Amino acid sequence: MLIFLSGCSEQQTVNYNDTYKKDGLIYLKFSEPTPYTGNVTGKMKGFIKNGKKHGKFLQFYSSGELLKRANYKNGLRHGEYLTYCNNGDIQNEEYFESDFPVGTQNFFTCKYDSLKHYKHQSIKYYKKKDSNQREIFYAFRKDYNSVNGQVSESFLYKSKSKQGNIWSSKYRSNWDILEWKIYKYHTNNNLKSLGEYKIFRSIKKMKHGTFIWYDEDGNEIKKKYYTNDELTTSPPQ
Numbered sequence: 001m002l003i004f005l006s007g008c009s010e011q012q013t014v015n016y017n018d019t020y021k022k023d024g025l026i027y028l029k030f031s032e033p034t035p036y037t038g039n040v041t042g043k044m045k046g047f048i049k050n051g052k053k054h055g056k057f058l059q060f061y062s063s064g065e066l067l068k069r070a071n072y073k074n075g076l077r078h079g080e081y082l083t084y085c086n087n088g089d090i091q092n093e094e095y096f097e098s099d100f101p102v103g104t105q106n107f108f109t110c111k112y113d114s115l116k117h118y119k120h121q122s123i124k125y126y127k128k129k130d131s132n133q134r135e136i137f138y139a140f141r142k143d144y145n146s147v148n149g150q151v152s153e154s155f156l157y158k159s160k161s162k163q164g165n166i167w168s169s170k171y172r173s174n175w176d177i178l179e180w181k182i183y184k185y186h187t188n189n190n191l192k193s194l195g196e197y198k199i200f201r202s203i204k205k206m207k208h209g210t211f212i213w214y215d216e217d218g219n220e221i222k223k224k225y226y227t228n229d230e231l232t233t234s235p236p237q
Contacts, residue, residue: 011038011047024075025051049074061086073098085110101125101139101165120144123166139166139175148189154181180205186216196226210235 019026019036026048028036035051046057052075059068065086071079077096085091093106102125109119123141130136139157144150156179157166166175180197196209207226215221227236 013039013041015042016040016044017042019048026053027051046072051075100162119146120149125165134160135162136160137162141166145183145185148185150183150185150189150191152183152185154183155179179209181209186214188216190214190216190218198228208236 014028014036018029019040020029021027025035027033036048037050039045039047043062044057044059046053047055053070053072054074055072057068057070057072058066059070061067063086065088066084067086068084069080069082070077071081073079076099077094078098079096081092081094081096082090083092083094087110089108089110090106091108091110094101095103095105101123104122104124107121107123121141121143123139125137125139127135127137137159139155139159141155141157142151143153145152155177157175158178159174159176161174177199180199182195182197184192184194186192191214193211193213195207195211197205198208199205206229208228209226211224211226213221213223225232225235
């Protein structure tokens with residue numbers, strides 16, 4: 001017995017392979033050229049309204065294992081959006097409002113590295129208003145060390161456009177990197193050094209901020225300050 005996520009049992013049901021997409025809308029093959037409305041099953045299960053995904057949607061690997069569990073509103077990602085590895089582990093944990101990422105997103109690798117550890121990245125999206133009351137969008141990304149779970153690098157991105165996210169090559173040019181911090185660790189997992197950088201014209205990485213070195217017991221050994229790659233006596237303003 002098939003149970004459809006939309007709860008619209010009175011709608012027709014077709015296999016998703018019997019549909020096609022044109023100009024952003026989903027149509028039924030060999031039928032009138034009208035955007036499809038109804039349930040789909042097969043490699044995808046959910047409800048399509050006027051040619052657009054609407055409500056909860058499931059997508060499956062060819063093996064039958066769950067690949068994605070997503071929520072849509074009039075064709076746009078809206079709500080929780082989960083991607084799974086074929087062993088059932090979560091690969092991507094994302095949240096959207098009308099296709100724009102919101103809150104904290106988490107990204108994992110499906111395969112272990114050579115040391116049997118997973119790689120993990122997180123991104124927190126938020127917005128603030130500038131002095132002219134215009135909304136500025138930010139993304140704070142953290143890359144985690146797969147061995148000790150500590151943050152190994154962090155990036156702060158800024159964009160004046162709400163469109164897109166920093167993972168999409170289509171929209172990456174919307175985002176500027178404001179800050180870049182690199183953390184290194186001793187073999188006992190204590191912090192070894194911290195350095196701050198900035199990106200010039202999206203090309204050159206320059207030391208810009210505070211650099212600190214620690215011994216294996218966590219004691220500070222030395223500290224240096226840089227402004228635009230130049231050694232200074234105090235942090236940049």
